[in-house]
Amino acid sequence: MLNDVEERGRPPEPIETRRFNVFRFKRGDERPHTDAFDVPVGSRTTVFEALRWIQVRRDRTLALRHSCLHASCGTCGLRVNGREVLACVTAVRDLGREITVEPVANIPVLTDLVVDMREFYARFPEEHPLLRHSEFLEDAASSEGAEEHVRFEDCIECGLCLSACPVVVTSERYVGPAALAFAQRVVEEPRGAETVNLLTWADDPDGAWRCHAIFECTAACPSNVEPAGRIMALRGTLLGRRLRSERTERDRA
Amino acid sequence: MRTEPGISEREPFATQTRVWRWTALTGVALLALVTIHMIAHHFVVEGIGGLRTYRQVLEYIGNPVIFAIECIFLVVVTIHAMLGLRSVLFDLNFGPGARARINRGLVALGVVTVVYGLVLIGTLASRA
Amino acid sequence: MRDPADGAPGGDERQVRGPVQRKGFGLAPTGWVDPRGRTLGAWAFAANRITGLGLVFYLYLHLGVLTTLLWGAHAWGRFLGVATNIVFLGLDVVLLFGLLYHGLNGVRVMLVGTGFVTDRQRALWWAGAAIGTVVLVGGASHFLGGR
Numbered sequence: 332m333l334n335d336v337e338e339r340g341r342p343p344e345p346i347e348t349r350r351f352n353v354f355r356f357k358r359g360d361e362r363p364h365t366d367a368f369d370v371p372v373g374s375r376t377t378v379f380e381a382l383r384w385i386q387v388r389r390d391r392t393l394a395l396r397h398s399c400l401h402a403s404c405g406t407c408g409l410r411v412n413g414r415e416v417l418a419c420v421t422a423v424r425d426l427g428r429e430i431t432v433e434p435v436a437n438i439p440v441l442t443d444l445v446v447d448m449r450e451f452y453a454r455f456p457e458e459h460p461l462l463r464h465s466e467f468l469e470d471a472a473s474s475e476g477a478e479e480h481v482r483f484e485d486c487i488e489c490g491l492c493l494s495a496c497p498v499v500v501t502s503e504r505y506v507g508p509a510a511l512a513f514a515q516r517v518v519e520e521p522r523g524a525e526t527v528n529l530l531t532w533a534d535d536p537d538g539a540w541r542c543h544a545i546f547e548c549t550a551a552c553p554s555n556v557e558p559a560g561r562i563m564a565l566r567g568t569l570l571g572r573r574l575r576s577e578r579t580e581r582d583r584a
Numbered sequence: 585m586r587t588e589p590g591i592s593e594r595e596p597f598a599t600q601t602r603v604w605r606w607t608a609l610t611g612v613a614l615l616a617l618v619t620i621h622m623i624a625h626h627f628v629v630e631g632i633g634g635l636r637t638y639r640q641v642l643e644y645i646g647n648p649v650i651f652a653i654e655c656i657f658l659v660v661v662t663i664h665a666m667l668g669l670r671s672v673l674f675d676l677n678f679g680p681g682a683r684a685r686i687n688r689g690l691v692a693l694g695v696v697t698v699v700y701g702l703v704l705i706g707t708l709a710s711r712a
Numbered sequence: 713m714r715d716p717a718d719g720a721p722g723g724d725e726r727q728v729r730g731p732v733q734r735k736g737f738g739l740a741p742t743g744w745v746d747p748r749g750r751t752l753g754a755w756a757f758a759a760n761r762i763t764g765l766g767l768v769f770y771l772y773l774h775l776g777v778l779t780t781l782l783w784g785a786h787a788w789g790r791f792l793g794v795a796t797n798i799v800f801l802g803l804d805v806v807l808l809f810g811l812l813y814h815g816l817n818g819v820r821v822m823l824v825g826t827g828f829v830t831d832r833q834r835a836l837w838w839a840g841a842a843i844g845t846v847v848l849v850g851g852a853s854h855f856l857g858g859r
Contacts, residue, residue: 356731363731413735413749433733440730447730497744497754500734501675536674536683540600543671544825545744546753546833559753560830566604567827573601608822615815622811626804627854634854635792638785665771668764675744701775708781 346371349423351381353393354433356440363440365431366390372423379407379418382432382444394443402553405489408435409444415491415551435494451490454506455513456532485554486512492548492558504537508548508558511539515561518568530572539565603667610664617657624650645705646712658701666694756817756837763814770807798856805852812848816840 348369356363368389370381379397386393398406400419407418410433412426423430438446492508499505514529533539542562549559624644626634636644644650673686736746745762747755780787794800820836823829829836 354733358728358730410733436733436735439732442730494735495750497736497750497757498675500677500736501744502677534600536600538600540604543744543757544753544821544833545750545757547750550751550753557830559833560827563824563830564827566825570601570604570826573599604825608826611815611818611822615819618811618815622808626851631796635795637792638781638788641781641788661771665768669768672761672765697771697775704775704778704782 346373348372349381349426350429351385352429352431353382353385353444354431354440355393355443357392357442374424376423377419378409378411378416378421378423378426378430378432381423381430382418392443394441394445396445403487405487405491405554408489408491408494409433410435410494415495417489417491417553420553435490437493437496437499438490446490448488448490451488451493451507451509454493454510456506456510456529485556486516487554489553491551491553492556495547495551497545497547498541498543502537502541505541506533506538508542508562509556511542511565512556512558512561515565515568518565530569533565534569534572539569542566603670606663607667607671610660610667613660614657614664617653617660620653621657642708642712645708651705651709654705655702658705659698662694662697662701665697666690752834752837756820759813760817760821763810766810767814770810801855804855805848808851808855809844809848812844816844 349372351368351370352365353368354363355366368385370384372381379395379400382393382395383397386395395409395418396406397419398404400407402417402420405417409416409418410431411418411421412431413433415435418432432444434440434444434446438448438450441447486509488509490509492512493499496508499507511533514533517524517529518526539562542559544559544563546559549557552558625636628634629636629640631637645654670686670690673690674683678686735749736744744754744758747758777791780791817837817840820833820840823836824833
């Protein structure tokens with residue numbers, strides 16, 4: 332926070348003022364509206380810090396979510412100037428004089444910048460495990476001879492991919508990029524999990540086939556999941572499965 | 585998991601893998617067919633835009649090989665067009681019942697288009 | 713999709729669904745038409761759709777135009793008189809652009825959409841754009857140069 336910098340004895344950074352136009356909605360409001368706040372920012376101020384300043388200094392009723400503050404939890408996902416970002420690691424200095432802050436799209440708003448993530452999770456298949464181990468921490472001891480590590484569980488379930496996807500609005504039943512990317516990760520590395528049901532779940536007009544390869548989800552993802560690539564890989568798997576089953580039926584006939 | 589049957593279960597002929605495969609295959613075929621068609625009708629005959637006169641059209645379509653290619657082109661482009669329209673229409677958030685009707689409607693439109701086109705090509709070829 | 717309210721804490725208040733923000737102008741299902749604030753993939757998709765719809769329209773227009781052949785040389789000759797007009801030749805260039813864009817981007821969609829070279833999808837688009845531009849310039853000079 333700006334005051335923390337001053338309190339630690341370092342000279343304060345140059346302060347300028349940016350206008351934040353913040354989406355507001357409370358239960359009972361007829362429709363959402365926008366409140367404008369002039370916020371003093373430094374060269375390293377993040378969007379989250381600016382919003383927190385608004386919450387502390389200007390409007391205690393502003394609701395926003397945060398947790399880890401270092402892009403690991405996905406809780407602070409927002410749209411800033413129309414683009415999906417994690418507020419805790421998005422620098423204000425790159426954003427222009429007027430900054431529009433809105434909740435993520437395609438998920439119902441609970442209040443202000445807080446959305447109802449139940450609708451995000453409802454899109455996942457029922458066997459969605461709560462936790463899957465990630466392998467290979469960066470500073471973990473390497474196996475002898477191993478040249479590179481690959482982490483398989485990058486998804487922090489921030490919902491930014493669902494917000495960015497232009498296809499979500501074309502079908503209420505579309506499961507979305509995060510759920511499909513999850514399914515592909517399980518199919519790619521089952522670790523004993525049954526994948527047939529997952530493939531059947533994905534092989535649907537509102538599953539993997541609703542995706543139009545737009546790649547907005549991959550562009551929005553802050554965590555290197557590459558959901559679009561995974562959806563396309565899933566489609567390749569589904570095609571292969573269909574071709575093999577047709578060949579089996581022909582051989583039987 | 586999904587509890588209501590998806591459209592792939594109600595309309596087996598329209599499974600998504602089949603739709604994707606046919607869209608891709610007809611698309612690849614069209615790369616060649618459209619190229620042949622455009623070259624033949626714009627880049628062969630001397631004249632403005634390479635456009636053929638009436639006699640030149642009849643002479644062209646009267647060739648059995650050309651006739652076959654143009655018929656195949658008509659069928660392939662119609663299939664690809666109907667599948668593309670299906671993709672656009674399915675993005676309008678219709679329910680499963682409406683989607684099934686769209687499938688049937690597009691099959692009908694495609695059949696009418698192909699039949700009309702084949703009659704047209706056949707009639708012109710017969711005048712050659 | 714499961715009912716998100718199943719077993720959820722928060723009482724009746726959370727059963728009321730709040731407003732859902734959408735991106736893009738117009739009615740929700742057509743939001744894809746608005747590529748503002750989106751990346752290359754969204755622009756490519758919107759252009760693919762628009763050229764595709766244009767080509768479907770052209771298919772039926774073309775069948776209608778070809779029907780004049782049934783009415784004999786005179787009718788077709790009248791059509792040729794219009795079709796060799798500079799405006800129509802310009803529209804032929806637009807048609808060529810539509811065909812090239814839809815075809816070359818279609819190759820990209822087919823490859824990427826089946827799981828191949830998904831990490832090169834942007835490069836594929838630019839490669840298609842380069843090829844298409846060369847062919848378009850050649851074709852346009854042929855169409856318009858004959859006048």
